[in-house]
Amino acid sequence: MQSIAPAKPRPTISDVARLAGVSPTTVSHALNDKGYVDPQTRERVKEAARTLGYRPSVRAQRLRTGEAHTIALVSSMPFEIAGGASRLGFLMEVAAVAASAALTRGLALVLVPPVMAGRLPLEQLDIDGAIVIEPTADDANVAHLQERGLAVVCLGRQPGNDVAPYVDIHSSATSELLLNHLHEQGSTKIALLIGAQARNSYIEAREAYARFCAARGMTPVIAVADESGGEDAGRDACAALLSAHPDLDGLCALVDAFAVGAVQAIAQRGKHVPDDIKIVTRYDGVRARACRPPLTAVDMHLEDMASQAVELLFAHLAGKGGARTVAPALPELVIRESSRA
Amino acid sequence: MQSIAPAKPRPTISDVARLAGVSPTTVSHALNDKGYVDPQTRERVKEAARTLGYRPSVRAQRLRTGEAHTIALVSSMPFEIAGGASRLGFLMEVAAVAASAALTRGLALVLVPPVMAGRLPLEQLDIDGAIVIEPTADDANVAHLQERGLAVVCLGRQPGNDVAPYVDIHSSATSELLLNHLHEQGSTKIALLIGAQARNSYIEAREAYARFCAARGMTPVIAVADESGGEDAGRDACAALLSAHPDLDGLCALVDAFAVGAVQAIAQRGKHVPDDIKIVTRYDGVRARACRPPLTAVDMHLEDMASQAVELLFAHLAGKGGARTVAPALPELVIRESSRA
Known part of the structure; x- marks a missing residue:
C-alpha cells in the first residue's frame, strides 16, 4: 500500500x-x-x-492567452443507442479519428459520451469549442455551448440552426442508396423506420423516402420509435409494422439498434430475413456485422467526416472564418446477407 | 459562407x-x-x-484551485497496433468506459491516441493525472507525466516502476488460460509469439509459458515480433517459426494483429487453422472476431478494468492515498473456431 x-x-x-x-x-x-x-x-x-x-504553468499561460487548446466531442444520442452494448460504435469511431486529427493540430480532445440520465455536465469543461454529433433541433448541449460563445461544429446539420458550421453527413444520399438497393433486390413494399427525435438525418430520410415512393407508386409506410428504447423499441415498432402491413418485404431501419430489434420481431413472426423481408441499416458498425444475418449497411466514411469536422472547427477557432459546411466522400453500400435477393 | x-x-x-x-x-x-x-x-x-x-471563468477558478479536473487516457501501443485499422480496439473500448466513469466524477477525459511518429505532445495538456495503458519499462509518456508531478495510474503494471498505482490486468492468468486451452484441445507443440517491447504482459506471459512447458516436458519456442510492424510482423514471425519448427500444432499470439498475420502465414504454407495448427490471442476485439477463422480470445473485462482505473486515479487525485493496486474480475475464455479440436 x-x-x-x-x-x-x-x-x-x-x-x-x-x-x-x-x-x-x-x-x-x-x-x-x-x-x-x-x-x-x-x-x-x-x-x-x-x-x-x-x-x-500551462494553466497560467492559457488564462493569459484566453485559449484552452481543448475541444470536446459530444454525442447527443441517448445512452441506449450510443452507450452500453454498442460502445464501440459511431461515437468511438469518430472519436478515434478526431482525437488523432486534433492532436496533430495541438488540440486535446475531451470525450463526452452520453450519460445514463440528465444533461451532460458541460459547464465543467474548460474548452474552446466542440464537435456535436447529430444534434437534435432542441439539443441542450449545443444551446449551452453557443451561449458560452464557444465554437461549435455539428457532425450532421442541426435542424433549424442556420449558423453553426457543419459536416454534411449525406443523409439524403444514404437513404436513396439504401432504398434503391432494396428495390433492386426485389422488394416492392418497403417501410421506413426512423427515430423520434428531431434529427436532420431523419428529416432528409423522410424526404428521400417520399420521393422514392412517389417515383415508384409505392404507398409510404413510416414507423417512428423512441431512440432511448434501443433494440426493444425497434423490435416493438417492427412488430406493429408487420401486424398493420403483413405484406411488407423490405425495411430500411436507419438506426442500427432498431434494425437488430426488427430482425428479432421478424423471426418471432416466423418470417425469414432476407427471403421474406430484406433489411438494411445505416451505420456499418459492430451491431450490423454481429447481427444474424449480418446487416447490409453504408460506409459513411467516418474517418473522413471526423477529420473534416476537426479541420472545420480548427479553422473557426483560428479565427480564419472558415466554411459553413464541408462535404466528405459520398456513402457507399456494404452489401450483406440481410438484403441479398 | x-x-x-x-x-x-x-x-x-x-x-x-x-x-x-x-x-x-x-x-x-x-x-x-x-x-x-x-x-x-x-x-x-x-x-x-x-x-x-x-x-x-472555469479557467481562472482552476488556476486558483490548482486543479484542472481533467485526466488523460494515453495509449503507449504503437500506431500500427492501436491506431489505424483496429481503431475500434482496446484503447477505444477502455476510453468509452473511462470517459463515462470520469464524467460521473466531474472529470473530463482527454483521449490521447497513438501518433504516427514521435512522442505524444503531452506537455500541451492541462491535466491533473493520466491513465497510461500498458506502458513499457522505458515509456517516455509516464516519465514526462511523473516529472510534472502528475498522478499516473497504469492499466497493467509498468515494469520496474515500484511507485505508480496500477490496475492488475492479470497477464499471468490470461496466458495460463490460453495455453491450457490449447493443450486441452490437443496441441502438444505450442509456441509463444509476443511483442518486442518491454511490457509487463509479455514478461508475465514468458514466465507462465516457461512454467507451462516445464510441467509438460515441452521445449519452449518463443518468437518475438516488433509491434510497430503490425500484422505483417506477425505473419513474418509465424512464417519463420513454421520453417524452424514444422511440427508446431499450437500458437499463442498475444497481440491480436500478430495472430491475424499468423493465420495468413499458416495459409500461405498450405496448412489449416485449426486442423493443423490451433491459434489463440488475448484481446477479444474486432480483429479477433473478423478473422477467418474467428480467433479464440479472452474476455479481459475491460469495462471493469477501465472503471477501476478511473476510480484509482480519482482516489489519488483526491489525496485519499488510495491503494497501490486493484484487481478486476479474472479473465474468461471466449472459444472460437481457431482453436476447436
Whole structure:
C-alpha cells in the first residue's frame, strides 16, 4: 500500500527569479525569448529554471492567452443507442479519428459520451469549442455551448440552426442508396423506420423516402420509435409494422439498434430475413456485422467526416472564418446477407 | 459562407462589480457564498450577474484551485497496433468506459491516441493525472507525466516502476488460460509469439509459458515480433517459426494483429487453422472476431478494468492515498473456431 502525491509543490516563477537574482518579468522574458534580456542573464535564468525543475504553468499561460487548446466531442444520442452494448460504435469511431486529427493540430480532445440520465455536465469543461454529433433541433448541449460563445461544429446539420458550421453527413444520399438497393433486390413494399427525435438525418430520410415512393407508386409506410428504447423499441415498432402491413418485404431501419430489434420481431413472426423481408441499416458498425444475418449497411466514411469536422472547427477557432459546411466522400453500400435477393 | 465568432467578449467580474456598485471581491464572495455579504447586496450582485450574463471563468477558478479536473487516457501501443485499422480496439473500448466513469466524477477525459511518429505532445495538456495503458519499462509518456508531478495510474503494471498505482490486468492468468486451452484441445507443440517491447504482459506471459512447458516436458519456442510492424510482423514471425519448427500444432499470439498475420502465414504454407495448427490471442476485439477463422480470445473485462482505473486515479487525485493496486474480475475464455479440436 503506497500512494503517490497528486501534485508535488512545483517551483514558481518567483522561485526562479529569486535564485537568478532577477525579477519575475525578466524570468518570463528570458524563458519565452520575449523583450530584451542580456544574454548572460538569460543563461543564468535558464540555468536557475533547470536547477529548480521549473516549467511555466500551462494553466497560467492559457488564462493569459484566453485559449484552452481543448475541444470536446459530444454525442447527443441517448445512452441506449450510443452507450452500453454498442460502445464501440459511431461515437468511438469518430472519436478515434478526431482525437488523432486534433492532436496533430495541438488540440486535446475531451470525450463526452452520453450519460445514463440528465444533461451532460458541460459547464465543467474548460474548452474552446466542440464537435456535436447529430444534434437534435432542441439539443441542450449545443444551446449551452453557443451561449458560452464557444465554437461549435455539428457532425450532421442541426435542424433549424442556420449558423453553426457543419459536416454534411449525406443523409439524403444514404437513404436513396439504401432504398434503391432494396428495390433492386426485389422488394416492392418497403417501410421506413426512423427515430423520434428531431434529427436532420431523419428529416432528409423522410424526404428521400417520399420521393422514392412517389417515383415508384409505392404507398409510404413510416414507423417512428423512441431512440432511448434501443433494440426493444425497434423490435416493438417492427412488430406493429408487420401486424398493420403483413405484406411488407423490405425495411430500411436507419438506426442500427432498431434494425437488430426488427430482425428479432421478424423471426418471432416466423418470417425469414432476407427471403421474406430484406433489411438494411445505416451505420456499418459492430451491431450490423454481429447481427444474424449480418446487416447490409453504408460506409459513411467516418474517418473522413471526423477529420473534416476537426479541420472545420480548427479553422473557426483560428479565427480564419472558415466554411459553413464541408462535404466528405459520398456513402457507399456494404452489401450483406440481410438484403441479398 | 458564414462564420461564427470563436469567443464573443464575455462579461468580466469587474463588469458585474461596476453594475452592482461593489468590489470584485464582494462579487466573488456573493456568487460563491463565501465570507460575509449583506443579503441585499448579495441579491444585487446576483441580479447584475444575471443581467450581464456573467459566468465565472472555469479557467481562472482552476488556476486558483490548482486543479484542472481533467485526466488523460494515453495509449503507449504503437500506431500500427492501436491506431489505424483496429481503431475500434482496446484503447477505444477502455476510453468509452473511462470517459463515462470520469464524467460521473466531474472529470473530463482527454483521449490521447497513438501518433504516427514521435512522442505524444503531452506537455500541451492541462491535466491533473493520466491513465497510461500498458506502458513499457522505458515509456517516455509516464516519465514526462511523473516529472510534472502528475498522478499516473497504469492499466497493467509498468515494469520496474515500484511507485505508480496500477490496475492488475492479470497477464499471468490470461496466458495460463490460453495455453491450457490449447493443450486441452490437443496441441502438444505450442509456441509463444509476443511483442518486442518491454511490457509487463509479455514478461508475465514468458514466465507462465516457461512454467507451462516445464510441467509438460515441452521445449519452449518463443518468437518475438516488433509491434510497430503490425500484422505483417506477425505473419513474418509465424512464417519463420513454421520453417524452424514444422511440427508446431499450437500458437499463442498475444497481440491480436500478430495472430491475424499468423493465420495468413499458416495459409500461405498450405496448412489449416485449426486442423493443423490451433491459434489463440488475448484481446477479444474486432480483429479477433473478423478473422477467418474467428480467433479464440479472452474476455479481459475491460469495462471493469477501465472503471477501476478511473476510480484509482480519482482516489489519488483526491489525496485519499488510495491503494497501490486493484484487481478486476479474472479473465474468461471466449472459444472460437481457431482453436476447436
